[in-house]
Amino acid sequence: MNFFADYNNLALIALAVVSGGLLAWPTISRGTSGKTVNPAAATQLINKRNAVVVDIREATEYAKGHLPQAKSAPLADLASRAASLAKDKSVPIIVVCQTGQRSGKGQAALKEAGYSEIYSLEGGLAAWQQAGLPVVK
Missing domain, CATH: 1.20.5 (Single alpha-helices involved in coiled-coils or other helix-helix interfaces)
Structure with missing residues (x-):
């Protein structure tokens, strides 16, 4: 005491x-807006389940480098562009930003648009690059 x-x-x-x-x-x-995946698990989702990669960074950030086959959909425009990201809303979606801090908002917007399996890339593009994985410019 x-x-x-x-x-x-x-x-x-x-x-x-x-x-x-x-x-x-x-x-x-x-929050509970979605799950996270590390770069290794993200590559598994992309290669085995044809996951769609959505880069929510601004166009200037996207132009400096992005994941191969990533679709650019800046966070501000994500709600309006969500319907055109994938034909099947049950396909896995991986949301990517620079460090993983903005991905939660992107996940929430995609969940609201009807997508069921949404992941955030832990550490974002920075972690992807640190893992030595390819980046396209």
């Missing part, structure tokens, strides 16, 4: 709780 009565210890406990919350924030803020 004396441990919790000491103000120094309370400050340390509060600091631990706040830092833990900040570490968990990216996962919490992503």
